[in-house]
Amino acid sequence: MFPATQPPASALRPTRAEVSLEALGYNLSTIRGLLNGQKIYAVVKADAYGHGAVPVARHLAQNGVDAFAVALVEEGVELRESGIEHEILVLNGAYARTHREILQYRLTPVVSDLSDLAVFQKLSRGRPIGIHLKVDTGMSRLGLPFCSLPDFLHELERCDAIRMNGLMTHLARADDDPETTAEQLRLFEHALRLVSERGHQPLTIHAANSPGTIRHPEAHYSAVRVGLALYGLKPAPTEVPLRPIMRWRSEIISLRLLAEDTGVGYCHSFKTSRQTRLATLPIGYGDGLMRALSNRGFVLVRGRRCPIIGNISMDLTTVDVTDVKGCQLGDEAVIFGEQEGQSLSVDEVASWAGTINYEIVTSISKRVPRFYLEKWEAHG
Ligand SMILES: Cc1ncc(COP(=O)(O)O)c(C=O)c1O
The missing domain is CATH 3.20.20.10 (Alanine racemase)
Known part of the structure; x- marks a missing residue:
């Protein structure tokens, strides 16, 4: 038996990757089959x-x-x-x-x-x-x-x-x-x-x-x-049942209401076209969230797909949560994985970023703590 591996107590940030060891074992037996x-x-x-x-x-x-x-x-x-x-x-x-x-x-x-x-x-x-x-x-x-x-x-x-x-x-x-x-x-x-x-x-x-x-x-x-x-990722479409083993999540640390025609983030690469509720997440390209997802990708908040608006910066990302009812500070934001019965796949994120699933997961940087779960917890 090996000792359990978990991040140190200093892993305080809400941005984290959760890895299901149960799904890993399942994929190994699927491949064996x-x-x-x-x-x-x-x-x-x-x-x-x-x-x-x-x-x-x-x-x-x-x-x-x-x-x-x-x-x-x-x-x-x-x-x-x-x-x-x-x-x-x-x-x-x-x-x-x-x-x-x-x-x-x-x-x-x-x-x-x-x-x-x-x-x-x-x-x-x-x-x-x-x-x-x-x-x-x-x-x-x-x-x-x-x-x-x-x-x-x-x-x-x-x-x-x-x-x-x-x-x-x-x-x-x-x-x-x-x-x-x-x-x-x-x-x-x-x-x-x-x-x-x-x-x-x-x-x-x-x-x-x-x-x-x-x-x-x-x-x-x-x-x-x-x-x-x-x-649990597929090199090409296949019927072989594999289960993704990672879920990448963060949390809303700031919420603001922006008037129509307000610039967002560096270079103001996005301008609001309506009054917009904007949420800021403590995750950026320094964590491996590719800047190519700026104004292209989505995250899940309360089970809804919310567009990433403005340029992703090193530590922060901004998303439009105008249509998320009851959205609050501390709400979870899922980069990929499941939330409230909805999911975003690594493949989708890869297609928005113009790359392959291999690159999305290998790019998640060292400062994102990985938490190992025996089983997926219920989310939502
Ligand atoms: C020589 C070699 N064998 C096997 C693999 C595993 O490939 P895959 O992740 O598609 O299973 C790799 C990965 O790049 C490789 O370089």
């Missing part, structure tokens, strides 16, 4: 997509997840230091010369560069080191170019301490283009054949992220790497 016993790497990079890496990883560990994946060595170290004993795969590898820390913290490196082999071999001192080889099959970002595979295998065979425990690739268009995915998988299977003809037997073979896991069972191989879906 799509698989045939394959191993699940829970992707908890970028602070578990803004949800809090340590509490999320601890809950997933308690609920039987198989392993974790992070982008950075530092993220792996944070998990180890918090008591996570599961395998931790470092997706972005050992760049910036972090080979020593990878070994010290028992992290599993993703390798896609010949030069890493020599460094690991040198540091091994006779101890075996397991790596996952990443082959680029069409993402064109990280990964060993397919044409370099024979040379890589040749070098690997000279490094007696290094074992290829995993072979992986990453899908570029699993959410929107089955043909590109099929092409990537053809190349990946070609790589698999080459690898096994040369006598390597990677046990963990993986390609699928959330959209790959949901839409492409043929990409499940022996493991999947799932991030977004665990957080």
Whole structure:
């Protein structure tokens, strides 16, 4: 059992993110239900997509997840230091010369560069080191170019301490283009054949992220790497039942009545066209509420959608509550999540801001305390 993680008592502000651990567990079992016993790497990079890496990883560990994946060595170290004993795969590898820390913290490196082999071999001192080889099959970002595979295998065979425990690739268009995915998988299977003809037997073979896991069972191989879906967000429309696990809320700290034709906020980017009741919320782009939502987004107050008017500033946001009956100081304002039977989704917020759901949640900044709930409380 891990100790409960909650914000410190100094987390006084009413702007906070609430994370439902129950919904997280539910999403994990939903994903498990799509698989045939394959191993699940829970992707908890970028602070578990803004949800809090340590509490999320601890809950997933308690609920039987198989392993974790992070982008950075530092993220792996944070998990180890918090008591996570599961395998931790470092997706972005050992760049910036972090080979020593990878070994010290028992992290599993993703390798896609010949030069890493020599460094690991040198540091091994006779101890075996397991790596996952990443082959680029069409993402064109990280990964060993397919044409370099024979040379890589040749070098690997000279490094007696290094074992290829995993072979992986990453899908570029699993959410929107089955043909590109099929092409990537053809190349990946070609790589698999080459690898096994040369006598390597990677046990963990993986390609699928959330959209790959949901839409492409043929990409499940022996493991999947799932991030977004665990957080209850969808990479593309799907029938798979997932529950959002975060609710982002604030409160009204100031209310005023503005006459028609009054400018609001910096640059007066909004002018009232009627007598307007304006509410001010203690949340701004310094908290990750994107400025792009100025004069475009909405929040919920007493179950009603209220437009964000004026420019969002670093710490404050102004909304039009003229049509909210009985609106008072201290009323809750929901940025996304449920309130009084109504809801705003992360996807809606993303579309207003001209971005994707991944960016909305990972942008919520450190100064927003995260509260972990076993169950959603009734709101309203
Ligand atoms: C290599 C790799 N695998 C898996 C994932 C998880 O993707 P998703 O959040 O779509 O599940 C990511 C995320 O960007 C990634 O970079």
